[in-house]
Amino acid sequence: MLHGRAGLSPIMVGREAELAALRALLGRVPGDDGLPPVAVVGGEAGVGKTRLLRELCETTDARVLAAQAQEGDAARPFALLRAVLASTVAAWEAFPDELRAREHAIRHVLHPLLSLAPHHAGDHAAEAPDEQHSAEEFALAAAALLQHAVGEGPAVVVLEDLHWADAESIALWERLTVSPGLPALLVATFRPEHVDRRHALARALPEIERQRSVAHVPVDRLTPEALTELLAAVYGKPATATTVQTLHARTLGNAFFVEELIAGSGTGDPDDLPGAELPWNAAEAVLRRVDELDAETRAVLDAAAVLGPRVDFELLAAVIGVGERDLLAHLHELERRGLVTEGAADVFGFRHALAREAISSQLFDRERRRLHDAALAALEDGGSDDYVALAQHAAAAGRRDALARFAGQGARRLLAEGASGEALRLAELALADPDELASDREASLREHAAQAAWRVGALEVAGHHAEVWRARAAEQGDLAGEARALRQLASVRWFEADTQAHWEALEAALEVARQLGDHPEHAWCLAYRSQRHGLTGEGEEAVRWADAALELAERIGSEEIVPFTLVNKGIVLTDTPGREEEGLDLLDRARREAQRLDQPHALIRACHNALVCLLHEMPGRLDEARRVLALNVDATRRYGHDIFAFDLVDQESQLAAVEGDLDQAERVVSGRPTRYPVLTAQNRAVLAAERGEAEPARSTFSAALEADGPGVGDRGDGSGPSPPIGRDGTARGGSPVVTGFLGAVAAHLLDDPELARRSVARVLAHVSERPPGNRGFAGHLCDTILNVARFDEVGDDQLEELHRAALAEHQTNRLPEVARLADAEAALAERRGDHATAVVRARDALARSDLPLAVTWYAEARARLARALAALGEREQAQAEAQAALAHLERWPGVRRERIAALARRLGAASPHEGRGTDEGAGLTAREREVLRLIAQGHSNREIAERLFIARKTAAVHVSNILRKTGTASRTEAAAWAHAHRLTEPSEPAG
Numbered sequence: 001m002l003h004g005r006a007g008l009s010p011i012m013v014g015r016e017a018e019l020a021a022l023r024a025l026l027g028r029v030p031g032d033d034g035l036p037p038v039a040v041v042g043g044e045a046g047v048g049k050t051r052l053l054r055e056l057c058e059t060t061d062a063r064v065l066a067a068q069a070q071e072g073d074a075a076r077p078f079a080l081l082r083a084v085l086a087s088t089v090a091a092w093e094a095f096p097d098e099l100r101a102r103e104h105a106i107r108h109v110l111h112p113l114l115s116l117a118p119h120h121a122g123d124h125a126a127e128a129p130d131e132q133h134s135a136e137e138f139a140l141a142a143a144a145l146l147q148h149a150v151g152e153g154p155a156v157v158v159l160e161d162l163h164w165a166d167a168e169s170i171a172l173w174e175r176l177t178v179s180p181g182l183p184a185l186l187v188a189t190f191r192p193e194h195v196d197r198r199h200a201l202a203r204a205l206p207e208i209e210r211q212r213s214v215a216h217v218p219v220d221r222l223t224p225e226a227l228t229e230l231l232a233a234v235y236g237k238p239a240t241a242t243t244v245q246t247l248h249a250r251t252l253g254n255a256f257f258v259e260e261l262i263a264g265s266g267t268g269d270p271d272d273l274p275g276a277e278l279p280w281n282a283a284e285a286v287l288r289r290v291d292e293l294d295a296e297t298r299a300v301l302d303a304a305a306v307l308g309p310r311v312d313f314e315l316l317a318a319v320i321g322v323g324e325r326d327l328l329a330h331l332h333e334l335e336r337r338g339l340v341t342e343g344a345a346d347v348f349g350f351r352h353a354l355a356r357e358a359i360s361s362q363l364f365d366r367e368r369r370r371l372h373d374a375a376l377a378a379l380e381d382g383g384s385d386d387y388v389a390l391a392q393h394a395a396a397a398g399r400r401d402a403l404a405r406f407a408g409q410g411a412r413r414l415l416a417e418g419a420s421g422e423a424l425r426l427a428e429l430a431l432a433d434p435d436e437l438a439s440d441r442e443a444s445l446r447e448h449a450a451q452a453a454w455r456v457g458a459l460e461v462a463g464h465h466a467e468v469w470r471a472r473a474a475e476q477g478d479l480a481g482e483a484r485a486l487r488q489l490a491s492v493r494w495f496e497a498d499t500q501a502h503w504e505a506l507e508a509a510l511e512v513a514r515q516l517g518d519h520p521e522h523a524w525c526l527a528y529r530s531q532r533h534g535l536t537g538e539g540e541e542a543v544r545w546a547d548a549a550l551e552l553a554e555r556i557g558s559e560e561i562v563p564f565t566l567v568n569k570g571i572v573l574t575d576t577p578g579r580e581e582e583g584l585d586l587l588d589r590a591r592r593e594a595q596r597l598d599q600p601h602a603l604i605r606a607c608h609n610a611l612v613c614l615l616h617e618m619p620g621r622l623d624e625a626r627r628v629l630a631l632n633v634d635a636t637r638r639y640g641h642d643i644f645a646f647d648l649v650d651q652e653s654q655l656a657a658v659e660g661d662l663d664q665a666e667r668v669v670s671g672r673p674t675r676y677p678v679l680t681a682q683n684r685a686v687l688a689a690e691r692g693e694a695e696p697a698r699s700t701f702s703a704a705l706e707a708d709g710p711g712v713g714d715r716g717d718g719s720g721p722s723p724p725i726g727r728d729g730t731a732r733g734g735s736p737v738v739t740g741f742l743g744a745v746a747a748h749l750l751d752d753p754e755l756a757r758r759s760v761a762r763v764l765a766h767v768s769e770r771p772p773g774n775r776g777f778a779g780h781l782c783d784t785i786l787n788v789a790r791f792d793e794v795g796d797d798q799l800e801e802l803h804r805a806a807l808a809e810h811q812t813n814r815l816p817e818v819a820r821l822a823d824a825e826a827a828l829a830e831r832r833g834d835h836a837t838a839v840v841r842a843r844d845a846l847a848r849s850d851l852p853l854a855v856t857w858y859a860e861a862r863a864r865l866a867r868a869l870a871a872l873g874e875r876e877q878a879q880a881e882a883q884a885a886l887a888h889l890e891r892w893p894g895v896r897r898e899r900i901a902a903l904a905r906r907l908g909a910a911s912p913h914e915g916r917g918t919d920e921g922a923g924l925t926a927r928e929r930e931v932l933r934l935i936a937q938g939h940s941n942r943e944i945a946e947r948l949f950i951a952r953k954t955a956a957v958h959v960s961n962i963l964r965k966t967g968t969a970s971r972t973e974a975a976a977w978a979h980a981h982r983l984t985e986p987s988e989p990a991g
Contacts, residue, residue, distance in 0.1 A: 011233050012055045014226030015048065018217050022056050025215055026185045029062075029154040035212050036182040040205070041189040041314055043219035046256025049189045052219060053158050056764035065149055066158035069165035070309030070349060075388045075414075075422045078109050080159055080169035081142050085110070086344030087859050088149045100150055105141035138417075142172045143179065153183025161625070163194035164309075167421065174204045180210050210667045211594075221253030231270045234262060239270035276663050279468035287358055296322070300330040304340060305359040306396075308389075313346040318378035319371060372396035387413065388426060395429055400436040403429070404445065415455075420640035424452035424461070432469075443472035443481060454495075457643040463492045480521040483513040487528050494535070495643065495827045506532055516569075520558040523549050527561055530568040539572040541606060563602035567609060574613040577813040584610055584618075591631070600639035603885040607632035608647050615654045619815060620850040622658065629655060652684070660855030662690060662892045678704070679735075682742045689749040690856075690894040697746040698755070704739050705758045734767040741780045749789035749895045756788040760798050767805050778809035778817050782824035786860065787825040788808065790970045792941055799828060816853055819845045823861045830868055830972055833938015838868035856896055860889040865898045870907055870976035871936070878976070879907045899969050906967065923965055929983060931958040932966075936984045 004913050012019070018041075025037040043049050050068075057064045069082030076818050089110060099106055150157065159165065159173055198555040208214055222230065224244050231239040231247075236392035251257035290301065304311050310808050331348060336338040339355060340348050350356040358390055360368070366896055376393040384390060387410030394403035414423035427449035434442050446469035453462035466489040486509035493502035506528055513525040530545035546568045553561040567590045573583030587610040594603035607628050614625040629651055636644050650669055656665035669683045686701035743759030743839030746752070764785055785802050788794045803824065826841035842865035846858070862885035869878035884902035924932065927948075934944045945955040959971065968974040978984050 012051055013229040013233060014222050015052045015055070015219070018052055018219060019055055021215060021217055022052075022185075022187065023060075026056070026060060026062060026154065026156060029185055030181060030183050034180045035178060036176065037185050037215070038177045038208065038212070039185065039187045039215045041187060041215050041217045041219060042192050043189075044221075044254070045191055046194060046254045047219050047221055048220050048255040050160060051255065053160070053187060053189070056187075057156055057158065060156060063150070063153070064158070065146070065155060065184075066160070068160035068343070068349075069162060069169070071164050072308055072392070073164050073166050073169075075166070075419075075425060077166050077168040077417065077419055077422075078138070078142055078172070080162075080165045081146065081172060082110060083344055084157070084159070085145060085149055086347075089961050090345055096148060102137075102141040102144050105137045106145055109138055109141050109145065123837050138168065139175060140174060142168070143175055146172070146176065147179070147182060147883070150182060150184045155183050155184040156187065158187045158189075162188050162190040163199070165201075167200040170200045170204050174208055177208050177214075207667075222255055222258065223253065224248050224250075227253065227258065230258065231262075235268070235270045237270070245271050280419075281334045287362060290359060293337075297330045297333050300327065300360060301334055301339065302363055302367070303371050304334075305350070305356045306363065306368050308392075309350040309356065310343060310347050313348065314382075315375060315378055316348070318372040318381075321696050325822065342371070369397050369705060373399065376402065379423065388422075389430060391426055393724075395432075400433065402603065404437055404441045406730060408441070408444050408448065411445070415448060415452060415640075415931075418638050418640035420452045420455040420642065424449055424456065424458070427452060431465075439475050440474050440478075443469055443476065445477070446472060447481070447484070447488075450485070450492075454488065454492055454645055455639075455641050457495075459492050460497050463489065463496070479512055479516050480519065480810040483509045483516070483521045483525055486512065487524065490528065490532075503532065518556050520551065520553075520556065520561065523552040523556070523561045524564075526552060527565040527568065530558055530565060534568050534571045537575075539576060542568055542572050554638075559593075560597050560599060563590045563597060563599045564605065566590035566593065567602055567605045570606065571609045574609065574617070580613055580617055584613060587613075591628075598882050600635060600641060603635045604632060604639075604641055604644055607635065608644070608651070611651050615651065615658065615852050616816060617814060619848060622655075622852065625655060625852075649680070657854035657856070658852050660888060660891050662687070662894065679738065682739060686742055686745050686749070689746045690892070690896065692749075692895045694750050697750060698752070701739075701743040701746055701755060701759070705743055705755075705762055737763050737777070737780060740766070744784045744787040747791070752782075753791045753793040756791040757793045760788055760802070764798060764801055767802075778806045779820050781806035781809065783818075783857075784819040785824040786820075786827050786857075789824075790829045790972060792971075799831070803828065815848060816851050819848070819851055819853065820857070823857070823864070826864055826868070828862070830864060831938075833936075833975070835868040835871040839865060839872065842868060855888040855892055859885045859892075859896060859900060861885075862888070863903055864902060864972075866907065867976045871979045873979060875907065876981065879904070882907050902967065902969065903973060903976075906973070907980065924962065924983075928958055928962050928965070931955065931961050932974060932978050932983055935959065935962070935971050936978040938975075 022039055025039055028037050030036060041049050041052065052084060053066070057066065065084050065088070067080055067086075069080045069083075073079040095103060121242060138165055146157070149155075156340075157176070159169070162170060162173070173186070173188060176182060190201060205214070227248050228239060228244050231244065236292065236834070247258060290298065293301065300316070300320055300322075303316060304923065306375060307316065307319065313327070317324065320327065322330075331340060333343075334393055335342070340350055343349050353396070372393045376390065379386070379390055379393065387406045391403055391410055393527055393538055394400075394406055407426050411423040412429040414420070414426065430437070430445050431449060437445070446465045450462050450465035453459075453465060466485050470482055470485035470489065471481075473485055486505050490502050490505035490509060493499075493505055506525075510525045510529055513522040515517070516522050526545055528547035530542050530549060532542075533545060534542035546565045549561060549565045553565070554557065570583045570586035570590055573579045573586060576583070587606045590606040591603060591610070594600070594606060602886075610628050611625060611632065614621045633648055634653065635641075636648055646908050652668040653665050656662075666687050669680065669687060682704060685697040689697040740759045740762030741760065743755055747759055748757035763781070767781070781802050785799060785806070789799060806821060806824065811815060822841045823845035826838045826845060829835070829837035836864040842861055845861050846865065849858075862881045866878040866881035866885065869875075869881060882900065885900045886904055887899065930948065931944055934947060941952055941955045941959060944950075945952040948955070959974075962974055963969070963971075966974055966977045968977050
């Protein structure tokens, strides 16, 4: 139901274009692409969004499902869905058979909506179902519900005020927008001023728009012309220009303000308005109308304004202390005056939030506290388990003990349901005045807050709560609680890259836990110590501490510790040459145990580290990687572990790069917020450069290469992100070496020698800071060589230093590393003009076609082989390699594909029988032919200048002219062109 006011005007004015756009979308249900049309209606409060949608819904034969989110809904999962389906569910005589497969999850999602319908009382208990479901199961149940309600269509689904909606309802809306075959127009409204970049809607909208088209229908304030039309419609006669100007100046064209001022004026003539004693703001307009109410009706209105955006009839009756008949009479009067309306059955709310705010603000604090106290008592007497509502009323009533109790129960439930952000808000509501809390109660709330904040990536907040939690546990002599707090603090410090503080917290936790003896917390601390050694590459120590944890867990029967500890051992084995399969088997066992025991952290770690191995090490295992990735995505979202969002971005972008899907890589890297904005921005800049968009890459790396901070260190367990075209999974945001490597990629794509020079300097300046042997680092060094070897501005000595560093890191048993090193050495040989060696090493690199390497790597390696073959006169083989390189880039459009396509055309353009020196198409001068011959022999600009007794700058000009005339992109391609056109031998003397 649409809750907004009907309006004073009998007709809608000033919205004809917006209404036509919405009707056109409805006429296209289902969409041409099989997806439901989507419209997003935005505008400030009171501007007329609801009036527009009411006009649409009242003038269509389509089924209408509509609801409006209310302030406070953010902490109530699926609140908006329940509002949409209230009338549908109320009409059920029995649970629909087609929904039986998801019945339990659906009952949970709809609770307590079903219990409000008397004819369901025998079917459903009043309590929420106790069976646990994942967030994904709830989402699928919610989607099935709405699809059932839509039926065969066509339908209009209107979700109003998404800026107040809960994250689950927003996620459901996002899911519906990409649901094939849904016969409905999906319309959402929101107030832009209420949506910041952290809002769930701010994340959902860009993601939707990357997958499908969205119609934006902005609703602006009324123009003076529209206001003239509105006044004529309301009064039945035109208003003077002075009246219009006065009202427009006072209201700025906000439709709600306009109508409140008209309603409060008490005049029947628009031209009387300028001289009337008008209220000067909407609050005064609302209150003037409220002043006409009798005392009892005003008391009902005051209570409704204080108790919340939506109030249950029974709760309102209990708070006011009036009978059903009298309360209904008061509500009818308030509805007649356009102040309140009934939404779902027996649930009442204000027609406009501004009216509720104006009325509530006129009450004394004591009056508001008394009403909240009465609501709290009524909910408690009724046995409510709506801990969010109980906590909110307790807070507003000043009932600190009750607030702490209900906030703790609610936060615990929300954490179990994966609603980590809501759990944090609820816990912090009770912690607003910690001096009023008992020490044990505060410790419990701090525990919930620390866990929730860590899960959503609010590390500073999580660290603060963990520190205080530890202090309160210590005050009580709660050794287990103190050790848990220290473990949580250690996790926070690791993600903050404070390795010293991380280590100190772990040592302190273990010291406290030892005092417990054979206790589960002692085993947990041993497991965390094992994890620490794995993170720092100390495999033997990691296994030793893991075995100690497993032995203690088995002795005391604490199997919940096993999955986490098995992950630690699995990481070590996957990073041990020749034992990767053992490690993957152990991680698989850890995943299964974590699922059985409901251990989300262990499950996510097991998935992630298996993917690190599968996507970086193991040939021919992409199908397995896809399955594990799907499980990881589900677990991370189901349990609300937003802190691992970047790891998902890393894994999904890695897979997109290996599969050669540039669109998907862009969607993944651009579509989600992460804890590493610097690295994310650099990855996005590289992908922009892939498309040929130079400015984002140049500005991003110009700023990054000017800064020379230490960045965040790399992780030994492979738990961190890597660039979408990288392979290691170890680079953390801001790492100088990774910044340099990505800058080198951008330089190659943009043909920017200065960026190449600066990027190599950055890598070399920090290469010695990296301890040897860490996974993936050699690959970064090799790929840096690949991307800058063609630039004269990068010195031979610099390339040799990169090569030596790569050899020092190189692990001969890791096939992807072997291939990347061979390719780097082919690039160095190509730079020297040693085309025979370039062919040998390029073929070594390409010996296997099933390595988990990006298609861009394969394409560039084959193009390099094609150029070297052409330089040796192997024209037919070169053409085949160029075509194979192009095939890799079928779904990777942009600069790389264009360059390789140009190479393929050049290799196929000239006949093998063309005579030597046929340069008619290029128009080279005699001097340029000389320079080209020296280029083909592998000489640098300096060497060319010395041989021809010309200035180096003049040599560079000749090289530029040659590249332009031959249509080549690099010296290497120019050399291949020279060989193909038989211009590699000295020209006959003129004359």
